[in-house]
Amino acid sequence: MSQTITLTAADGHTLSAYSAGPADAPRALVVVQEIFGVNHHIRTVADAFGAEGYRVIAPALFDRAERDVELAYDQAGVQKGLKLRAAIPPEDTLLDIVAAARALGLEPAHTGIIGYCWGGTLAWQAACRTDSFGAAVGWYGAGIAAKRTLVPHCPVELHFGETDGSIPLSDIAAIRAAHPDLPIYIYPDAGHGFGCSERASFNAPAAELAQTRSLAFFDRRL
Secondary structure, eight states, rough: OEEEEEEEEESSEEEEEEEEEEESEEEEEEEEEOOBSSHHHHHHHHHHHHTTEEEEEEEEEGGGGGOOOOOSSSSSHHHHHHHHHHSSOOOHHHHHHHHHHHHHHHHHEEEEEEEEHHHHHHHHHHHHHOOOOOOEEEEEEEETGGGTSSOOSSEEEEETTTOOSSSOOHHHHHHHOOTOOOOOEEEEEETTTTOTSSSOOOOOHHHHHHHHHHHOOOHHHH
16 A cells, blocks of 8 residues: 655654555555655655555655655756755765665565666665664666765665666766666667656666566576
């Protein structure tokens, strides 16, 4: 059942979150938003994982700066999303992600995290800077290369688009050099946001393959 719930982070901050999937699921996922908020697309993503048998929580990470944010996939949405992201200290965002993981109610070994865009970077940081997850997947996280020296505490899988204007192939090569055993997939003719059907950059074959791989990864690891 899908619903909006309230989470409380370790510092006392309360935030809303979208919850989906069976409450008694044996495996769980935190779905981490793009810079556009917990919008229709992210709720659809959460519902899809819920239909696969996961209990899912997508925390509203912008709540520390502004509540009920759902931005459009246009330049105005991008600019506001970037402004909101910059207003929140990264360590506070991680507190909110950990709160979502705890609310799922399972041990870290059975709790995964997957993120998109900004969320892809956050999934990487959560895998490296917390012990809350048994597996992590990042889709087109532009900030991962800058944090490639971090060491993950759980298995990680990454997905990138070959023609992503915000993530050059040299960044992906740098991540591979830092973590040669990490599974990294590059999708031909796929740009930034290729997994979102509400964006002009949507690439259906790449999105379907990346989703299949992500599900298989979690199936093996959680």
